[in-house]
Amino acid sequence: MGTVAIFGAGVMGETLLSGLVRAGRSADDLIVTDRRPEHLAELRERYGVRTMGNAEAAAAADTLVLVVKPQDMGALLEEISDHVAEHNLVVSLAAGITTEFLESRLPGGSSVVRVMPNTPALVDQGMAAVSPGKHCDASHLAEAAELMRSCGKVVEVAEKHQDAVTAISGSGPAYIFYVVEAMIEAGVLLGLPRATSTELVVQTLYGAATMIKETKQHPTVLREQVTSPGGTTAAALRQLDDHKVRAAFITAMEAAAERSHQLASGND
Ligand SMILES: NC(=O)C1=CN([C@@H]2O[C@H](COP(=O)(O)OP(=O)(O)OC[C@H]3O[C@@H](n4cnc5c(N)ncnc54)[C@H](OP(=O)(O)O)[C@@H]3O)[C@@H](O)[C@H]2O)C=CC1
Numbered sequence: 001m002g003t004v005a006i007f008g009a010g011v012m013g014e015t016l017l018s019g020l021v022r023a024g025r026s027a028d029d030l031i032v033t034d035r036r037p038e039h040l041a042e043l044r045e046r047y048g049v050r051t052m053g054n055a056e057a058a059a060a061a062d063t064l065v066l067v068v069k070p071q072d073m074g075a076l077l078e079e080i081s082d083h084v085a086e087h088n089l090v091v092s093l094a095a096g097i098t099t100e101f102l103e104s105r106l107p108g109g110s111s112v113v114r115v116m117p118n119t120p121a122l123v124d125q126g127m128a129a130v131s132p133g134k135h136c137d138a139s140h141l142a143e144a145a146e147l148m149r150s151c152g153k154v155v156e157v158a159e160k161h162q163d164a165v166t167a168i169s170g171s172g173p174a175y176i177f178y179v180v181e182a183m184i185e186a187g188v189l190l191g192l193p194r195a196t197s198t199e200l201v202v203q204t205l206y207g208a209a210t211m212i213k214e215t216k217q218h219p220t221v222l223r224e225q226v227t228s229p230g231g232t233t234a235a236a237l238r239q240l241d242d243h244k245v246r247a248a249f250i251t252a253m254e255a256a257a258e259r260s261h262q263l264a265s266g267n268d
C-alpha cells in the first residue's frame, strides 16, 4: 500500500487515520491534509503523521484517500489531478460521488475505488462497502479493502447499490443513536436517574445486537421471544405500529438514498 495520504481530516478522515495507526501502520507512511492549519498541528502532535498541502501530498503518496464533503470534491480533484500518476490508487469515501465523476476529473486510466464507510470504525467496528472503478483490477480493490479492514468489516457491492448502502450502514449509526436518545429520555420521564437509564439502554442495545449476530435467528423470532401474551412489550409495540415507526424508518432511508443520489453531481 506504500504511503497513504488522507485528504480531509474531519470526522471520517480522522476516524480512518486513527484506525490505520491502531492497526500498526507506521506514522512515517501516513500523510494528512486539511483546510484548518491548527487541526493539522493537533494531528501531527496526536499521531506523529506528516501534514502538507494537497498537491504536495498527492505527489508524495501511493494511495490517495479522499474524505472531503461531496460538495468539496470537485475543487479537491482540481488541486490534485496534475499530481496523480499511473501507479496511484485513488479511494473516495464521499457519499454520492461516483467513480465516473472521479475518473472524469483525474488523468485517463486512473484506478479509483468508491467506499462507503461508517463512524463505528472509530472503535474498530466499522462497516465499509467497496466498489471498483472502470480501471481497477483485483489488486486495487484488495488494497482498498485492506485499508478499510484496519478498522472494521468490508464487503464488495456493485456501485449501483452504494446509495442504498449509504442509507443503511453509512447513515445508520445516526438512526441508532436517535433511538437510543429517545429511549434514555423515556427512562428519565419514567423517573429513572439519567445515568441509570443510559446504562440500561446501552447494555440493552449491545445485548440485542450481540443476539442478532450470535444466534443468527431472524429479528422477528427474537422480537416474538420478548413479547409475552398480554404483556408489556405487546403494549409498547402496538404504540410503535400506531405511530407508523416502521414506515417512518423505510421512508427515512429512502430519503437518505435519494440524497446520496443527488450528491452524485458534487453540488449542493
Ligand atoms: N461522517 C460520517 O459518518 C461519514 C462520512 N462520509 C463521507 O466522508 C466525507 C467527510 O465527511 P465528514 O468527515 O463527516 O465531514 P467533515 O466536514 O467533518 O470533514 C471534511 C474535512 O475536509 C476538509 N476539507 C474540505 N475541503 C478540503 C480540501 N480541498 N482539502 C483538504 N481538506 C478539505 C474540511 O475542512 P472544512 O471544515 O474547513 O470544510 C473538513 O475538515 C464526506 O464526503 C462524507 O460523505 C462517509 C460515511 C460516513
Ligand SMILES: O=C(O)[C@@H]1CCC=N1
Residues within 6 Å of the ligand: 095, 166, 170, 171
Ligand atoms: O450524512 C452524510 O452525508 C454522511 C454520509 C453517510 C453518513 N454521513
